[in-house]
Amino acid sequence: MTFSRPSGRQADQLRSVTLERGFTRHAEGSVLVSFGHTRVLCTASIENRVPAFLRGKGEGWVTAEYGMLPRSTHTRSDREAARGKQGGRTLEIQRLIGRTLRACIDRNALGERTITLDCDVLQADGGTRTAAITGAYVALVDAVNTLLKRGEIKRNPVFGAVAAVSVGVYKGVPVLDLDYAEDSDCDTDMNVVMNDGGGFIELQGTAEGHAFRRDELDALLALAEKGIGELFAAQQAALAQA
Amino acid sequence: MTFSRPSGRQADQLRSVTLERGFTRHAEGSVLVSFGHTRVLCTASIENRVPAFLRGKGEGWVTAEYGMLPRSTHTRSDREAARGKQGGRTLEIQRLIGRTLRACIDRNALGERTITLDCDVLQADGGTRTAAITGAYVALVDAVNTLLKRGEIKRNPVFGAVAAVSVGVYKGVPVLDLDYAEDSDCDTDMNVVMNDGGGFIELQGTAEGHAFRRDELDALLALAEKGIGELFAAQQAALAQA
Amino acid sequence: MTFSRPSGRQADQLRSVTLERGFTRHAEGSVLVSFGHTRVLCTASIENRVPAFLRGKGEGWVTAEYGMLPRSTHTRSDREAARGKQGGRTLEIQRLIGRTLRACIDRNALGERTITLDCDVLQADGGTRTAAITGAYVALVDAVNTLLKRGEIKRNPVFGAVAAVSVGVYKGVPVLDLDYAEDSDCDTDMNVVMNDGGGFIELQGTAEGHAFRRDELDALLALAEKGIGELFAAQQAALAQA
Amino acid sequence: MTFSRPSGRQADQLRSVTLERGFTRHAEGSVLVSFGHTRVLCTASIENRVPAFLRGKGEGWVTAEYGMLPRSTHTRSDREAARGKQGGRTLEIQRLIGRTLRACIDRNALGERTITLDCDVLQADGGTRTAAITGAYVALVDAVNTLLKRGEIKRNPVFGAVAAVSVGVYKGVPVLDLDYAEDSDCDTDMNVVMNDGGGFIELQGTAEGHAFRRDELDALLALAEKGIGELFAAQQAALAQA
Amino acid sequence: MTFSRPSGRQADQLRSVTLERGFTRHAEGSVLVSFGHTRVLCTASIENRVPAFLRGKGEGWVTAEYGMLPRSTHTRSDREAARGKQGGRTLEIQRLIGRTLRACIDRNALGERTITLDCDVLQADGGTRTAAITGAYVALVDAVNTLLKRGEIKRNPVFGAVAAVSVGVYKGVPVLDLDYAEDSDCDTDMNVVMNDGGGFIELQGTAEGHAFRRDELDALLALAEKGIGELFAAQQAALAQA
């Protein structure tokens, strides 16, 4: 008996990834990222003010907000604005996105500005947070380039690149970039965020069923490293276009 | 001296209108509507339950929710989910959308089901509520056709069509389908919703500066009637595609 | 068979209208307005500050808040303060009241002051928003006269008058000033706000059942114009008293 | 030098008290109570359901809600519905009103019904909670009489009467029924609720400045007893009218 | 038949009272107070700012917050942070604690500082609010002594002492310091707060069942006076330790 993924992908194969810059026109950076059927609109907005705890220090801030359109999912979810609060999962994800993108920003070089990355899921099929991080990086670079072009900053505050992917153990086999069908039938999954220097920015592994052994962890990290390498290439290709 | 609109359009000319069906895959109806640069994603979701006040009556319900992505606008707006409540403008618009689409539904034929129309603005350039109504109608028809195809309902509960457009007095001249540049520099504007029998479903006219005279009202209604006629044609053309 | 209204009124007859100034003692303007059994307490409060977006511009602001006492209605409604938020209908109405009263105020002449119009429904029998607008105008004039008497402003910032009435098609006949019995059994209704120069400030028409034709619209507007003329007379008579 | 109250009243003199039944028409009981310039609208609403903790026990419930119109006070207060929550003082007062009125109700005789007493302050001049209790009792009796008249209950669930008054030490002298001028310049005040059997239902004494001695407490209780006796007479007189 | 309390205590006997200073290490004052099984952690925190209404007046502020851990009670209660609001009982108690402790503070001597007393119930067995007041006083003294030691204030702003106890009529007999078993089976109870000059700061008596007569009130006040005397001794003993 041979193992097969619902999508027919190889164990170490990403879904088709696209990064469409300039998807909307008002934001300083606007990227529609797709990891297969997962589609997230990532916009980067620049504002000339910082949160209270940073005022007067000459440093900037990068933060993120995350949301899912009510019918981005298989069955409709409540609109968080209507329920009157953001859920725990939402807060957890937007804190993650903001934290990881701050890891590639020199906040002094940014100056007293805030860049807000809004990641809104138009269609969900697993991996929305990793797609969001990967796309938000591109939107962030576009926003920063706007500042450089306008002469508002002198030095590029972005150093290196950041991208993210999920990995998990599906039917006993470590696989890369889980889609919804795999994610909902998976014992263990992990979200991995890396920089292009090969360093880990975030690791979030959760064993819902079977606790993972050390050798499984090693295999998962190897898969993530391979996938993220491909995501860096996709980011660079997208940014190389006019 | 001749009058001219910022966009160069004729006074009675709509912006370019597109209705892209199947824009996302999970919803029973999913339409990306564009009125020029205004782009609204309208999804129709079917659920087999009705609000408490209708339970056990054999009738269905159609309702709407509206939202703007934080950076759909020129400058970033707060995310309503983060602020913890929907603003008055949002509530007013979603009540309007729900009310006008219930005007073309036979709720008995729908049976004890709710169809929720989520209208999320991806990009705003004036007229988001009228684009939303016009697009939501198409999503509603797609959702109802899903029910008919599945044999869950016998009779088509949609009768006629509904579409909407804005009109206003811009620099003293009545014009059709205001974009943002006109809307923000306009004394008087009116949103008009009609059905394809020539009846008015909603009229909402507001004079921010100069109170409008009866003859201006007549001119505005004539423009709206013309524009809505063209919108009905666009809806039918979109629905005629496979 | 002849048509008759539940109240026995003629189709073009207002309910008995009273405007009792000085109903409470602390507010700068305090008017109890009655349209038949509908009774709304309208107070105008002056504060020497303006919202953030107007600070330092030398302009004033007029705004409104609306509420219904829980048992102003046939059956008790939840108290909005206890539920923790104002409903969509409430927000919609208070936005309307504020907008229409700003239409008769020269905000430069008012100076950096806010006048808040609180419209609280003590008893509801249809037409609370139109009664509120009509009564709030008188409270606003009283508040402005207080400022003039105290010498705090030089020039009267109120120009013209504003009043409002509802009209609707009841059992096929256009009628003026709907009471609750008519309103809840009515296909079409419209709230009309006018100034005393004959201009329209707001038109809000809604067809719950039968979409209204153009000739019905014309008949409704004529009725509204007649009724509002009588309301202007009632306002002037009330203001003429000591 | 002789002592004098701002109002010129004797130390043991109530303000003028009126209880106007039937002030509004929809509620089963509706009383406008005035203690001098303090005016509170008390309505009693009957509903055929009880809170979850009482369901199926055959017992009824009496509860209260309290609110102040924003401009019932000298300077405008925020509307609690707009702020999104009821303040601590509001909750404290409505809990007090509900508790004291439950003290004169046989909940078994009431059956599975809730009577809600809404006490809304139209004008405040000190003593709003004691006026509310005194007026709500009359509204409660009217509501219960409605049930008796309709034959929905057999036995009168109201036993005895309940009324309330404030007392305090003003400029060193114990006085009855503090108005706002006294209340805001008073070292010690106490709200006293009694039944007509001479028993105390609630005592709430607070020393903002000077802690009160035992002999002052005795004098205050004697004043309260006298005043409440007069309030019982006023309640009976009001209820004796058709 | 002789009367007996569930705990076997005499009618005029307090539970065992302990005041453990320095229970936690970060707060300027931190006291774990026990009245029998009732245990409340009272911390006093100093901040160099005052609420807006006091800014620039050179006066300080003392305020309190109260909470119960969800399982401090016999059955688990909802966590108020999760429900999204503090209940009426909580607000009432924390207002009481703040008010009574302000009664022994010279706010001018404190200077523009706020001392916040957080009273968190670890285990509840009746009398949490009176234990909280008694313990918070000790925490307040410790915090003020910190300020004196640091030389931040010159003069001790605390004058006198404040303590509190509950009394009630249990099975017809007036008793001191009700525990939960008594409290939940008690017709009448009263919380009494006094200063060490013998003055009453607060009296809050409630008759849930039988309204209390004047002679019962006198007996309850005598019991309270005796118990509070013992609490002052316990406070002084605790403060006398290093």
Add this chain to the structure above:
Amino acid sequence: MTFSRPSGRQADQLRSVTLERGFTRHAEGSVLVSFGHTRVLCTASIENRVPAFLRGKGEGWVTAEYGMLPRSTHTRSDREAARGKQGGRTLEIQRLIGRTLRACIDRNALGERTITLDCDVLQADGGTRTAAITGAYVALVDAVNTLLKRGEIKRNPVFGAVAAVSVGVYKGVPVLDLDYAEDSDCDTDMNVVMNDGGGFIELQGTAEGHAFRRDELDALLALAEKGIGELFAAQQAALAQA
């Protein structure tokens, strides 16, 4: 120059760990856990109902709530109940605690019951979430033993043990069990949750400054494994006591 930790501990040394069972008396399990100065009260409460999504399935549920007393920290934090919502960090931590403890529970053996683990931080000095998980496990076992003793369940639903510790790179050296001084001056930290079969339940690593390399990750995991082994011993020792 030699490396030293602020506390003088060895790099692979835990703080002093205590687990005090029966700290409070009402909860079915109640444990005060200390990791050095970090003290968390963990209570386990049993309720005979399950969340809606599990009703009628015969399965139980284990969930957690987390809170910090306002002055458990160096400077006072806002009370979440007063602010009206739980912050993102709180939600993230309580989701983590619940998830990890569900990893050692057979929910079928538990039956339709919910066990809620309330983890309230009395004093914080770094590592509150890992202390909470470690202590909550003991409280959970105590609660389950209560059910077994009462005969309410037949089979022990707890399998294995769960404990957690933090690790991080402090001044370039991988260290075990970070205290606050280390945590706030640390480039990289990771929370590790394991079961006593050597499997990983959760890994949450965050690089605030320097992204961690693969060899650092390996060193951190080895430290965590060592520390968690000692925590399992401490849990067993505590549970072995009467």
